[in-house]
Amino acid sequence: MPILEIDHLQKAYGETHILHDINISIEEGDFLVLVGPSGCGKSTLLNCIAGLEPTTGGKISIAGRDVTGVSPKDRDIAMVFQSYALYPTMSVAKNITFGMKVRGVDKATQEAKLAEVSRQLQIEQLLNRKPGQLSGGQRQRVAMGRALVRDPRLFLFDEPLSNLDAKLRVSMRTEIKKLHQDLNASIVYVTHDQIEAMTLATKIVVMKGGVIQQIGTPAEIYNRPANMFVADFMGSPAMNLIPARVRAEGGATRIEIDRGQGDPLVFTDPVARDLPAEIVLGVRPEDIHEATGTAHLPDAARQSGGEVMIDVVEPAGADTFAVTHLGGKPVTARLRAESAVRPKQMFPLAFDLSKLSYFSPKDGQRLN
Amino acid sequence: MTTNTLLRWGLYAVLILFAAFYLMPLFVMLTTSLKSLEEIRTGGLLSLPREITFAPWAEAWSTACAGTQCEGLRPFFWNSVLMAVPAVAISTVVGALNGYVFAQWQFRGANLFFAAILFGCFIPFQVVLLPMAQALGFLGLAGSIPGLIFVHVIYGIGFTTLFFRNYYVTIPQELVRAAKVDGAGFFRIFFAIFLPLSLPIITVSVIWQFTQIWNDFLFGVSFSGPGSQPVTVALNNIVNSTTGVKAYNVDMAAAIIAALPTLLVYVVAGKYFIRGLTAGSVKG
Numbered sequence: 170m171p172i173l174e175i176d177h178l179q180k181a182y183g184e185t186h187i188l189h190d191i192n193i194s195i196e197e198g199d200f201l202v203l204v205g206p207s208g209c210g211k212s213t214l215l216n217c218i219a220g221l222e223p224t225t226g227g228k229i230s231i232a233g234r235d236v237t238g239v240s241p242k243d244r245d246i247a248m249v250f251q252s253y254a255l256y257p258t259m260s261v262a263k264n265i266t267f268g269m270k271v272r273g274v275d276k277a278t279q280e281a282k283l284a285e286v287s288r289q290l291q292i293e294q295l296l297n298r299k300p301g302q303l304s305g306g307q308r309q310r311v312a313m314g315r316a317l318v319r320d321p322r323l324f325l326f327d328e329p330l331s332n333l334d335a336k337l338r339v340s341m342r343t344e345i346k347k348l349h350q351d352l353n354a355s356i357v358y359v360t361h362d363q364i365e366a367m368t369l370a371t372k373i374v375v376m377k378g379g380v381i382q383q384i385g386t387p388a389e390i391y392n393r394p395a396n397m398f399v400a401d402f403m404g405s406p407a408m409n410l411i412p413a414r415v416r417a418e419g420g421a422t423r424i425e426i427d428r429g430q431g432d433p434l435v436f437t438d439p440v441a442r443d444l445p446a447e448i449v450l451g452v453r454p455e456d457i458h459e460a461t462g463t464a465h466l467p468d469a470a471r472q473s474g475g476e477v478m479i480d481v482v483e484p485a486g487a488d489t490f491a492v493t494h495l496g497g498k499p500v501t502a503r504l505r506a507e508s509a510v511r512p513k514q515m516f517p518l519a520f521d522l523s524k525l526s527y528f529s530p531k532d533g534q535r536l537n
Numbered sequence: 538m539t540t541n542t543l544l545r546w547g548l549y550a551v552l553i554l555f556a557a558f559y560l561m562p563l564f565v566m567l568t569t570s571l572k573s574l575e576e577i578r579t580g581g582l583l584s585l586p587r588e589i590t591f592a593p594w595a596e597a598w599s600t601a602c603a604g605t606q607c608e609g610l611r612p613f614f615w616n617s618v619l620m621a622v623p624a625v626a627i628s629t630v631v632g633a634l635n636g637y638v639f640a641q642w643q644f645r646g647a648n649l650f651f652a653a654i655l656f657g658c659f660i661p662f663q664v665v666l667l668p669m670a671q672a673l674g675f676l677g678l679a680g681s682i683p684g685l686i687f688v689h690v691i692y693g694i695g696f697t698t699l700f701f702r703n704y705y706v707t708i709p710q711e712l713v714r715a716a717k718v719d720g721a722g723f724f725r726i727f728f729a730i731f732l733p734l735s736l737p738i739i740t741v742s743v744i745w746q747f748t749q750i751w752n753d754f755l756f757g758v759s760f761s762g763p764g765s766q767p768v769t770v771a772l773n774n775i776v777n778s779t780t781g782v783k784a785y786n787v788d789m790a791a792a793i794i795a796a797l798p799t800l801l802v803y804v805v806a807g808k809y810f811i812r813g814l815t816a817g818s819v820k821g
Contacts, residue, residue, distance in 0.1 A: 256716070
């Protein structure tokens with residue numbers, strides 16, 4: 170039985186459609202991340218799941234129970250908000266126990282739960298403070314504590330890390346992941362940060378303009394993006410999207426990419442594919458290698474490429490990013506840190522042919 | 538440096554001048570109320586009393602004649618207290634609830650309702666006198682203290698709603714959402730989360746309403762009966778019903794007594810009043 174099932178959900182304000190025909194289903198223990206640019210409807214969707222926004226059509230079920238018209242308090246959910254939404258006049262302990270108090274849980278259970286959760290989140294020494302006296306990271310923990318004590322069927326997180334500084338965000342991210350593993354909790358998590366989505370999720374929903382673009386595991390989303398929007402949105406640096414021409418050649422596919430000056434870059438995908446004459450080639454920066462030292466790669470035959478003009482070189486510690494231009498677009502390659510690549514020089518690069526994505530330039534949909 | 542000092546002294550001189558100008562009436566009232574009638578007749582207006590006497594105060598409080606009733610201000614003062622305290626309390630509570638709804642529980646047509654309530658702040662007293670008198674008659678509250686309370690509550694709700702709405706609008710909506718998920722309902726959220734945050738704006742509402750209601754004359758004179766006149770009406774009667782020599786000292790003492798409660802409220806809570814008025818920019 171799915172812990173959360175969303176069936177043909179619609180949401181509109183008058184004539185403005187916010188969510189179009191949303192269908193999602195997750196199992197117990199899943200970590201679902203809703204990701205997309207701002208205004209894509211991901212927060213609205215979360216609020217619909219929480220019952221804080223009425224829906225226009227469709228059905229939402231939690232643990233097999235239809236909750237479409239049920240008020241938030243009766244949905245067996247807990248939510249962590251972007252601004253933490255701690256009650257400013259209550260102490261940390263009161264904040265955490267407020268939900269239990271409202272529900273008439275007896276004092277002893279409240280105390281026990283509070284002790285358990287505050288130990289888990291290491292906020293025992295903060296219990297008598299007011300939210301105003303806490304740092305951002307501490308407030309975040311208290312907000313999570315407030316959700317955890319409730320022991321709900323489903324946790325909802327609305328961009329919980331976006332108000333933290335970069336360093337704290339990374340460590341809290343790890344903690345949330347650990348919490349998920351320890352508790353085997355079912356979580357729906359909204360973020361605009363694709364790295365958060367990749368690191369946390371067991372399942373990702375990429376949204377744009379109120380429409381689901383792709384649902385899949387992080388690996389599926391990353392390796393086989395369903396369209397050019399997903400390809401561009403997920404991954405940093407983004408997937409290179411290069412206009413190219415295709416010619417069928419016996420049992421293989423010949424692909425030509427303009428190099429700016431001189432002959433086009435030509436290589437052959439050994440698989441015969443039914444592609445239109447004009448395509449957009451998608452290739453991740455880490456799937457473009459230095460052609461000189463390919464011997465260490467498992468299958469050198471899968472690679473093909475040629476010399477290109479390097480525009481910019483960006484050393485980033487662990488990697489060196491080389492930016493060239495192909496098909497009129499800047500193209501980034503992630504090379505080894507000690508690579509000999511130099512700007513304003515020709516340099517041999519090779520594409521990993523097994524990892525290429527082909528997109529239609531007309532509608533941006535994936536072709537392979 | 539010297540020009541700066543000069544400017545500063547000039548500034549102080551102007552400020553002191555204006556302060557003195559504004560304090561002058563109070564000074565005259567206070568000194569006059571402590572003089573005997575004999576001394577008022579012979580001495581200057583601004584001179585200090587040669588001999589301080591509290592007799593005019595005692596007379597103003599308990600024996601001065603307002604019309605035919607010669608019991609001083611005392612019974613009317615209590616009328617005012619009995620009118621102002623419940624009226625302030627009720628209008629503040631209703632305003633708080635209204636403001637909470639307008640700020641955090643948007644409903645269809647909320648803006649129209651709010652505009653209508655705001656409009657109520659700008660209706661002149663004179664316009665409502667006749668319809669209000671009729672309404673009080675229908676309700677059987679004419680000429681009574683509950684009738685005056687009713688009028689002042691109705692008239693005050695516009696202002697108190699505006700105060701509380703503008704204050705609560707600065708409180709993030711996510712607080713309400715969090716509380717809803719936690720299982721709290723409309724009143725629980727109000728009492729557990731909003732009310733504890735409201736001290737500054739409650740102070741503003743109480744001071745504003747108390748001053749308005751205590752100082753009101755028009756409603757007091759229009760809608761009160763013989764036993765329910767507020768202190769402002771009585772003060773007017775005392776000053777106007779003197780026969781023979783005008784007892785300026787008693788009039789002055791009565792005026793100060795009538796003004797004392799509002800003065801007291803400002804002294805006690807004025808600091809919070811300013812703080813509450815500027816609280817929009819402060820996070821809760």
